[in-house]
Every structure is written in structure tokens, then in C-alpha cells.
Amino acid sequence: MRLGGKKIIVAVSGSIAAYKATYLVRMLLQQGASVRCVLTESATQFIAPLTLATLSKNECLTDYTNATKTNWNNHVDIALWADAIIVAPATMNTIAKMANGLCDNLLLGIYFSARCPVFVAPAMDEDMWHHPGNQKNIQTLKSFGNHILEVNDGELASGLIGKGRMAEPEEITHYIKDFFSEKKINSGLQRKKILITAGPTYEPLDPIRFIGNHSSGKMGLALAKAAHQRGAEVTLVIGQNNLEIPPYINTISVLSAKEMYRVCSENFASQDICIFAAAVADYTPIEVAEQKIKKSDDTLTISLKKNIDIAFEFGKIKKEHQISVGFALETENEVEHAKQKIKKKNFDLIVLNSTNDSGAGFRHDTNKITLIDKKEHIQVYELKSKDETAQDILNAIEKL
16 A cells, blocks of 8 residues: 555645545545544534544544643644645635744644645635635745645536636545655755756747747756655746646746746745756847737837846855756857856856757757766766656766
């Protein structure tokens, strides 16, 4: 059983989807996990604590004290007991409190005391899900390292059809199994915090068009998965992509270079290692048209300004204990240009790609790299899958 011996808290907040917690508890038990349940007061209006207590074979907790007020439920002890916490369903209200440090019930007390992975399965109406306030809180939880499970499309309690349905218990169980069953490598990256940028940035011209590039984000995702496999705490900041990103990777999606810089700024100081694998646009339009630019003349002139150089900016404030890794995609004088970037951007290591190498660079599932460190030691690798290439890069980082 893939969850054998794992201790999991199922935390239920007040949503009509609370009934799904019964199926989730049963499935986790079938996978060999030990389960304890905690409900908010509003959740008890949707599901009886006795039901979850009976299924889990453990007392279902709803408050800091029991009904007779004679026993203290220590939120710290409960949180430290767990190998994982699953907040399912997570209402907009509970998500907001988790994101903003509000602690007014036992569920939140346990959440704020936890040292284990936290999985959040939101459940709410479509307009609530898409509201900027909620989306901001979701991004905040991701920046904390919480794992946000994607909401489903379908019929909602309001009668509307759209996004907001809680992930099904089968999906949640599958995510948890994947998280714990992935073979971990004994590594010097255990518990290291690693920030990885990946994919392209899109610089808007108008509400319809943008300036971009062909980066797929595959190399950055391969690095994120490999780092997670080595026990690192990974934050993946990724531009527009069509990749299947595992839910156990803490992912923050961005569009433009400005957005990527903002997210990186919020996370940089706490990181041990930063890998700048994104293909950030060098230039962005000086003006963004509010309406679609209409076709008129035979030519169109667009004025551009230099974009912020994310790796350069963080190279200026990098601390002694931090490791910074850059990427260089070159077309000529590759090694010399890469060496210049190491000095300019204060990299400890640079990953060099050449467009002259078949099967390397954007969109491919393979890559051919050259690694160059600060002392100008050069290591050339043969063409490999991007998953294998990620392992080579992380091996070099570990040596640093």
C-alpha cells in the first residue's frame, strides 16, 4: 500500500463539498494511511463529526477543547504528528485566512503549526474562484510552498456550470500517492530551497498580441522534478506553457518579465539556490495599446525598451550562501559569451546551449549542454533527454 504508515490530517471547511471528505478518508485508509480529521464549526453544518470519527477510527476534532471543556486539543502536537495535511474542501474564506495569517479556529491553528507538506483542494462558485482577491491568495499559498490542487469544471452548487468544483477524492488520493511514492534520491539538496524560472515571457502589444519566444519550459520543469526527487523544496516560476506539471511541484504561473521579476523578488531572499532557466524577453513595448491594433499601413513600427534583467538584478544582491545558476542560448562565440554572462550576472554556474547543436534548445525533449563555472572549468555533455540533463546540472550544483 503506497501510503502505508503515512499520517494524514484531513481538514474540512464549510462547503457543500464537505461530504466528499468521507470518500477521501476511506480511500486514504485503503492506501494504508492513518487519518485524523479536523472540521471548522461551519463544516459541521454540512457533515457530522461522528461520521468522520467512525470512518477514520479517530476522534474528529472541531475545537481546541472537547464538549466538556476538560481536554485541550494541542494544535502543535496534532500538526507535528502529521506527514501531510489535506485541506479539502478549502473554502474562499479558509484560503484567505491561511494566506493572511488569520488564526481563529483549530484547523488554522494546526495549519500554521505544521512542518509537513500541505495540500489544498479549493471548492467554491466560479465567480468566487476567479475573483482577483481569491487568485491573489492562491498565489500566496503557493509561495508558502503549499500544493494547490486544480479545481474541476462542472455543475456548481449555485446551479452555474464552470470552474470551482473540488477535485474528486480519487484525484486527491492519486496526488498524495504520487507525492510520497516518487523514489527519492539521497542528496545534498535535501531540504534546500530552490527557485527555478522556466518557459517564455510574453510582452503584450495590445489585448490580443504579444512579443514572445519559442521556449516550452521543458528544461525548467525537468529541473524542478529532479530537484524535488532529491528532497529539495522547489518553487517553479513559469511562463505560458502546455506542460503537465505535477501537483507536488509548487508552481507560480506568470506571463510577462515584469510579473516574473515580481514573483522572484517575493521569494529570492529565502532561497538557497536559484536556477534562471526562463527565456526572458530582452525587450518589451514602450506602450501597450488599450484596444486591438488595427491593420492599416503596409508597415508597423513598434518602439521597444529594455526589459528588466532578472538574473542580473538578483546577482547584485546575492548572498554568500546562495548559489545562482544561469542559462545561455547562443548562436556564435558561445563559450566566450557564456563566460561574460557569468561575470556580469554573478553566476556560480552557467548552462550553455548552442543553436548549432541538433536536438538542443527550445521545444526539444533532448538537450546538449556545456557547463562552465566561475573558475572557467568547462564540462561538455553529449545529447541526452532533458530529464537526464537535469540530473547532470543538479550534480554540478551539488559539487558547488
